[in-house]
Amino acid sequence: MSESLGRRTFVAGAAAAAFAGAGTGSAEAADLVGGNLPDFYPALKNELNFPLAWGTSPVRDFKAWRRAARTVVEEHLIVPRQHSTRYTPEFTSGPQGDGYSRELVTLSLTRHERVRGALLTPHGPGPFPAVLLLHDHGARFDIGKEKLIRPWYDDTRLASAQAWADKYFSGRFVGDELARRGYVVLCLDALGWGDRGPLAYDQQQALAGNFYNLGSSLAGLMAREDARAAGFLAGLDRVDARRVAALGFSMGAYRAWQTAALTDTVAATAAVCWMTGLKEMMVPGNNTLRGQSSYYMLHPGLPRFLDFPDVASIAAPRPMLFFSGALDTLFPADGVRVAHDKLTAVWRSRHAEERLRLKIWPDLGHVFVDRMQDEVFAWLDSVL
Numbered sequence: 001m002s003e004s005l006g007r008r009t010f011v012a013g014a015a016a017a018a019f020a021g022a023g024t025g026s027a028e029a030a031d032l033v034g035g036n037l038p039d040f041y042p043a044l045k046n047e048l049n050f051p052l053a054w055g056t057s058p059v060r061d062f063k064a065w066r067r068a069a070r071t072v073v074e075e076h077l078i079v080p081r082q083h084s085t086r087y088t089p090e091f092t093s094g095p096q097g098d099g100y101s102r103e104l105v106t107l108s109l110t111r112h113e114r115v116r117g118a119l120l121t122p123h124g125p126g127p128f129p130a131v132l133l134l135h136d137h138g139a140r141f142d143i144g145k146e147k148l149i150r151p152w153y154d155d156t157r158l159a160s161a162q163a164w165a166d167k168y169f170s171g172r173f174v175g176d177e178l179a180r181r182g183y184v185v186l187c188l189d190a191l192g193w194g195d196r197g198p199l200a201y202d203q204q205q206a207l208a209g210n211f212y213n214l215g216s217s218l219a220g221l222m223a224r225e226d227a228r229a230a231g232f233l234a235g236l237d238r239v240d241a242r243r244v245a246a247l248g249f250s251m252g253a254y255r256a257w258q259t260a261a262l263t264d265t266v267a268a269t270a271a272v273c274w275m276t277g278l279k280e281m282m283v284p285g286n287n288t289l290r291g292q293s294s295y296y297m298l299h300p301g302l303p304r305f306l307d308f309p310d311v312a313s314i315a316a317p318r319p320m321l322f323f324s325g326a327l328d329t330l331f332p333a334d335g336v337r338v339a340h341d342k343l344t345a346v347w348r349s350r351h352a353e354e355r356l357r358l359k360i361w362p363d364l365g366h367v368f369v370d371r372m373q374d375e376v377f378a379w380l381d382s383v384l
Contacts, residue, residue: 037284045279048303053310054346062316062350069306069314073261076302077220085111087232091119094152099123100179102152107232109188109225116195117188117229118149120179127240129384130184132230132266133175134248134255135193137293139201140164144193148252149175149185157194168249170370178247181377186233190222190255190296201292208295219298226255227262234265243267243384247376249368250274254297257322260315268319268383270376271312272368273331275322277342278307280335287330309342317352319383323372325364336360355383 050056052069059065074081087107094102103119122128133148140147146154146161150173165171175185192199192207199207208218226246234241245268248256253274260269281288288294302311312320322343324336340358347356357379361372 045282048279048307050303050305050307050310052305053307053342054313054316054349066314066316069310070261072305073299073302073311073314076299077223078215078217078299079110079220079224082110082224082228085109085228087228087235089232096123098176098180100176104153105186109228109232110221113196115188115225116145117186118145118151118175120149120175120185121238122179122182122184124182126184126238128182128184128238129243129380130186130233130236130239130245131175131178131380132226132233132244132246132256132259133178133185133187134226134246134252134259135187135190136168136248136250136252137296138164138168138250139293141193141198141200144189144196145187146194148187149173168367168369169373172370172373174247174249174368174373177373178377178380181381183380184233184236184239186229188225188229190225191218204292204295208298212300217299218295222255222296223258223262223299226259227265230259230263230265241265245269245380245384247380248272248274250366251293251296253322257312257315257320260318260320261311261313266315266318268321268380269315270321270323270380272323272372272376273325273328273366275312275324275339275343276308276331276335277338278303280332280338283332286332307339307342309339309346313343313346316346317350317355319355319357319379320347321357321376321379322359323368323376324360325366326360326362327365330366333360 052072054065057065059068085108089105089107092104100120100122104116105119106114106116109115135144135147143157143160143164146157147164151157151161165173175187178185189196211218230246233239234244244265246256246259246266247270249272253271256269257271260266324331343356347353
């Protein structure tokens with residue numbers, strides 16, 4: 001058994017064992033998801049006033065606030081920084097064509113594991129602007145990076161990836177579209193997806209529980225890895241380090257603005273279908289209350305200090321774009337409005353409203369279709 005396969009088997013096996021020991025659930029647990037919550041639940045929500053948000057925090061100097069807010073976020077990741085870990089990349093060339101080259105790259109984002117990703121480079125002398133693509137969740141674990149970059153190395157994954165692209169991206173592979181436009185593109189698997197999986201849906205909560213028992217965090221690991229990936233991309237000779245963007249859809253959008261909050265390496269961020277106020281999202285029936293997938297975006301204790309848009313605002317006044325679908329049932333309209341109002345206030349306080357792009361698409365749900373992509377691509381061209 002290869003080392004990487006052994007790691008994947010251990011992670012999935014440990015998660016499965018923990019999940020099996022947790023029991024099969026109950027009607028009471030189902031009621032919690034449906035909205036029959038403890039009597040003190042509203043009181044806990046009311047106590048969340050996000051005292052470290054910009055404008056509420058006693059820190060009035062914006063640069064000092066950014067440092068303080070970032071420190072609070074990093075403390076709640078639990079996973080320590082990995083600056084001393086060398087990337088030590090290994091590149092495997094793929095086919096040429098369509099105006100760009102394809103490679104697989106294997107590197108160390110942390111000291112624990114080697115991670116494989118897809119890397120696209122436009123033909124020409126460079127250096128080029130670059131985009132770190134962050135893939136979504138979607139409860140589809142057999143593909144990760146393949147959701148955004150067309151896999152040339154596995155026909156089975158190609159069929160799965162094309163079906164995913166047809167469902168959410170108008171049949172396009174977003175990474176390939178960007179490479180044709182002259183961007184270096186990198187996309188890596190998060191833990192549980194693609195070469196680091198596939199995880200089963202019902203194993204997520206157990207996997208997260210194992211991390212907590214080990215004094216670590218699943219969401220914190222993903223956050224650290226994404227920030228490290230941005231640093232790796234910016235450090236490539238073929239890349240203009242001043243023009244590196246983060247882009248993602250759904251959970252990938254969350255990852256994109258979180259990465260921008262954690263590192264100044266990201267010069268611009270485009271986040272599609274993941275921005276809301278926390279309290280407005282935590283309503284009966286919302287996916288957030290189900291556990292499982294939410295553990296990839298759950299930093300225990302952080303909401304006592306900062307809301308989601310407060311974290312994203314750490315990246316201000318760098319250019320940021322947020323798209324939402326009015327028909328997206330995962331993010332209630334009032335939550336999107338609360339988040340947009342907060343974001344607008346921060347960028348306005350920096351006299352940088354023109355660097356913040358907010359748009360709600362009235363006829364769309366949880367998708368990143370071609371017309372949305374075209375606007376994002378044009379926006380990236382204008383800000384990088």
